[in-house]
Amino acid sequence: MKEYKGKIRLIVKHYPYKYRDFSHISAEAAMAAHDQGKFWEMHHLLLKKSPQLDRESLIKYAKEINLDIRAFTESLDKMKHSAIIERDKKLAIDMDLYNTPTLFINGRKVIGNRPYEYLKKIIEEELRNVKK
Amino acid sequence: MDRRNRLSIFLLHILSRVIELTIRMKKISIILFILFIAPYSFADEKRYNVPILDSPASGPANAPVTIIEFLDYQ
Numbered sequence: 001m002k003e004y005k006g007k008i009r010l011i012v013k014h015y016p017y018k019y020r021d022f023s024h025i026s027a028e029a030a031m032a033a034h035d036q037g038k039f040w041e042m043h044h045l046l047l048k049k050s051p052q053l054d055r056e057s058l059i060k061y062a063k064e065i066n067l068d069i070r071a072f073t074e075s076l077d078k079m080k081h082s083a084i085i086e087r088d089k090k091l092a093i094d095m096d097l098y099n100t101p102t103l104f105i106n107g108r109k110v111i112g113n114r115p116y117e118y119l120k121k122i123i124e125e126e127l128r129n130v131k132k
Numbered sequence: 133m134d135r136r137n138r139l140s141i142f143l144l145h146i147l148s149r150v151i152e153l154t155i156r157m158k159k160i161s162i163i164l165f166i167l168f169i170a171p172y173s174f175a176d177e178k179r180y181n182v183p184i185l186d187s188p189a190s191g192p193a194n195a196p197v198t199i200i201e202f203l204d205y206q
Contacts (some may be wrong), residue, residue, distance in 0.1 A: 008199060009191035013186055015202040025188035029189070039188040046205040053206055088187070092202050095180065100204040106197055107179030123197055131136040 004123060012043065015100050022053035029058040031081035035064070039098045041044040041065040053056065 001008060002127065014030075016023030022093075026046050033042030035056040045061045056078065062072045075081070103119070106126045110119065182200045 004197070006192060007195055008197045009189060009193065009195040011187050011189045011198065011200045013182075013200060013202045014204075016204050017206070020204065020206045023204050023206045030205070034188050041188060043188070061189070066196055081187050084186075087185075088202070092185070097202055100202055102202045104180055104182050104198075104200040107181060109180055124143070126197045 001030060001049065007127065008123070012039075013067060013091065014085045014104075015089055015092040015097065017100075022051070024079075025055060025076065025080070026050075026053040026058065027085045028063070028079055028081055029053075029072075029077050033062065035075060036067050036081075038065055038067060038072065042067075111119035 001010070013029075014027040016027050018024075030039060030042050030046060033039050042065060045065065048055065049061065058076065059069065060072060062069055097130065099111050101113065105119070105122050106129075108122060108126075110122065184198075185202065187200075
């Protein structure tokens with residue numbers, strides 16, 4: 001996606017599945033990093049390390065990106081961002097999404113992991129639409 | 133003379149069957165298109181309005197393309 005720098009705005013919404021062990025806590029970890037201005041660092045780390053997402057591992061990742069560990073751990077344990085995460089989840093359910101990842105590229109729904117070329121085609125189409 | 137007539141009638145009959153079959157194939161292919169292909173191409177064109185709110189974002193606010201991703205890290 002780097003080739004489209006400046007042309008794409010990426011927004012992340014959480015859709016943790018309730019029957020997976022670490023879905024909610026890893027979303028909490030991303031938001032706790034967000035509080036310290038390092039959402040994207042944690043986001044990429046979580047995607048890379050998945051499914052190794054238990055509490056101890058998350059704290060280890062927080063250390064890797066130099067977060068304030070005390071604040072991070074407290075945020076995790078108190079589930080400080082559960083309201084936002086639940087809000088996102090409710091939105092996903094209200095929109096009848098049942099798959100992750102689900103993308104909306106200028107509102108066009110793309111379900112599941114797709115090859116980069118597929119996404120690129122849609123992005124190119126959207127960029128052409130804007131130029132018209 | 134009679135034989136030639138019969139032959140031409142036979143050939144005409146074959147020709148009409150071929151035309152009929154072609155029309156039917158066309159109908160079938162239209163039905164197949166509507167049943168299987170059209171819903172996907174229409175679904176692709178539908179645009180959803182997803183509220184962004186204060187979700188984590190990167191890239192310029194006025195970027196021509198906005199991607200909203202619903203994800204589960206696990």
